[in-house]
Amino acid sequence: MQSTNPYTTDVLDSYETPTDDEVEAAVERAVDRFPAWADRPVQDRCRILDRAGDLLEDRVDEYASLLTREMGKPIEQARAEVEKCAWLCAYYAERAPEQLADEVVGTEADARTLVSYEPIGPVLAVMPWNFPFWQVFRFAVPNLAAGNVGLLKHASNVPGCARAIEDVLHEAGVPEGAFQSLLVGSDTVGGLVEDDRIRGVTLTGSEGAGRAVAEQAGSELKKSVLELGGSDPFVVLDDAPVEATAEKAVTARTQNNGQSCIAAKRFVVHTDVYDEFVGAFEAKLDALTVGDPREESVDVGPLARPDLVDDLHEQVEETVEAGATLALGGEPPDREGAFYPPTLLTDVPRDAPAATEETFGPAAAVFEVESEAEALELANDTSFGLGASVWTADVERGERVAREFEAGLCFVNEYVKSDPRLPFGGVKESGYGRELARQGIREFVNRKTVWVQHGLGEERE
Structure with missing residues (x-):
């Protein structure tokens, strides 16, 4: 897999694509890592994500330069993209504990009933090249905060960005296996979507890719979120x-x-x-x-x-x-x-x-x-x-x-933009589901109903 500068046409770097066995090992690492990561208190996970935001802030110029070299984004906009990712980390570090807290619902006088929001496991993200940091972070941060683990299949023309994101999260404290970047081609996606160990899939891309992923995910009865094109x-x-x-x-x-x-x-x-x-x-x-x-x-x-x-x-x-x-x-x-x-x-x-x-x-x-x-x-x-x-x-x-x-x-009186505090997504052929905000962090969780009945088996005099 090669990274090519679209301005100079120079090849920036070459990356070795993993073998089938290496992809299998990555999925198994994600499965093995999930229980321990999910069991960590949400505040602990959020402290790690907050550190990731600090690292992004410290390296704005470095990562902005990478974005510009790999996909041609004007440098000022590239810096803004990295800074927005840092803001996203800070937002969820502060808000995720509240957004994932049990929701108590009044029902019967002698019962305690609630909805808990619990992680589901490994989630696959198929991400595009046009916002190579932002698109990935807006998937990774809320899902890691929720206790899921992530596997990233990034666009093949931004492999340097994919590796840099993985490095940032690991340096911040996300353990090996909880977030992995797979430098694989699109032909690998189908097998991953069909894998029973992958519990959800999110894709940002073309309508054609979205239809293919939706069909596969639906046949496997697993959750999917699609953010597709727009006019x-x-x-x-x-x-x-x-x-x-x-x-x-x-x-x-x-x-x-x-x-x-x-x-x-x-x-x-x-x-x-x-x-x-x-x-x-x-x-x-x-x-x-x-x-x-x-x-x-x-x-x-x-x-x-x-x-x-x-x-x-x-x-x-x-x-x-x-x-x-x-x-x-x-x-x-x-x-x-x-x-x-x-x-x-x-x-x-x-x-x-x-x-x-x-x-x-x-x-x-x-x-x-x-x-x-x-x-x-x-x-x-x-x-x-x-x-x-x-x-x-x-x-x-x-x-x-x-x-x-x-x-x-x-x-x-404002052009359309994404904001961590507001849900993001479309209707019709622009996809379904939402990213960001409270709605986004709850897409890949089990909204579990818990009913606790009082009075049964009370001690007698």
């Missing part, structure tokens, strides 16, 4: 402050070089502000600096792999062929590295690829609508349901519209 609408109402909204729109579309499931991808704009918004949006996209992601001044770096450039360009070309107007960008530059320029498509037909498919890169599709009702209809006219945002000067109106979105993450 998030960014709805600009007629009373939105255009300049400020366009500024947010640029970040919403181009953060992480446009490679985010929750990035705004379809910009649905009311006709009263359409021309003004498109003009401001285009000018701000055109002003972005594209180049070496290691430089502080760069806004957009390369995509993570050359094939991703090909896929995005095909979607853009097919959308233009379907009748859209190419207002900006739309042609890979003649330079080394997996670059695609900030691209703006207007007059997009509603059946074109940029309208119906997830575009994973800095390409924005803009749609003009005549009313709020039409904006909502178009926003929800998608097979995806991950995130959505609405922009307006009237926050009450914004909340009313947000409640009408068919999505798991609905924002008013």
Whole structure:
């Protein structure tokens, strides 16, 4: 397995993939480690995770540089990702004991009844490359806090990140076997999902991968959580402050070089502000600096792999062929590295690829609508349901519209983002289940009902 810099195209390092016997040994280590880890007090587990957060804080620059080298994330955003992981560790270190505490439920006067939240065992995580630290930590931290043990199958283009995460957790005090990174290919996932010793599986990735994992997990009657793709609408109402909204729109579309499931991808704009918004949006996209992601001044770096450039360009070309107007960008530059320029498509037909498919890169599709009702209809006219945002000067109106979105993450006057304090996940073909917050830490636990009856067998005089 090789790690390649998408900016320089240089091979950074090579990693040996484990044999079938080594994978088997890793699963067995997880099984052996689980009882002791689960038996440790939750406060003890949380102290270890808090130390992991401290290590991340101490090494922000080191790990940010690794992220940038392996998948091209602009360095400032890479630092922010590592810092967010440290925040996640601190959040669960503080909150997990409360979130996992027994929940006493009143039933009968002579009984004590409660729900306990108990770990289930080894959980497999199949994680993507676009947020190579954040996606893993938001799986690992709540599950380790809950008493589960984890096996990570990370994306094959970020093996250095996978190893670094494992090292951080072990250095913090997570014992060998409680969290392991398996540098294996996708062809190994099926066997792991089917293994009786793996008690749950979570995947962040494509719809196709999600369907395959869901089918396998369902046939084995084991819990799964899926966070899949998105085609998030960014709805600009007629009373939105255009300049400020366009500024947010640029970040919403181009953060992480446009490679985010929750990035705004379809910009649905009311006709009263359409021309003004498109003009401001285009000018701000055109002003972005594209180049070496290691430089502080760069806004957009390369995509993570050359094939991703090909896929995005095909979607853009097919959308233009379907009748859209190419207002900006739309042609890979003649330079080394997996670059695609900030691209703006207007007059997009509603059946074109940029309208119906997830575009994973800095390409924005803009749609003009005549009313709020039409904006909502178009926003929800998608097979995806991950995130959505609405922009307006009237926050009450914004909340009313947000409640009408068919999505798991609905924002008013802010672009969609993940936060440890709030549940994260989608509906429709964007997946099911939740990560983060109280809801996330309770996904892979046994919600056990305990009924303690008083009075039976009381001592007699």
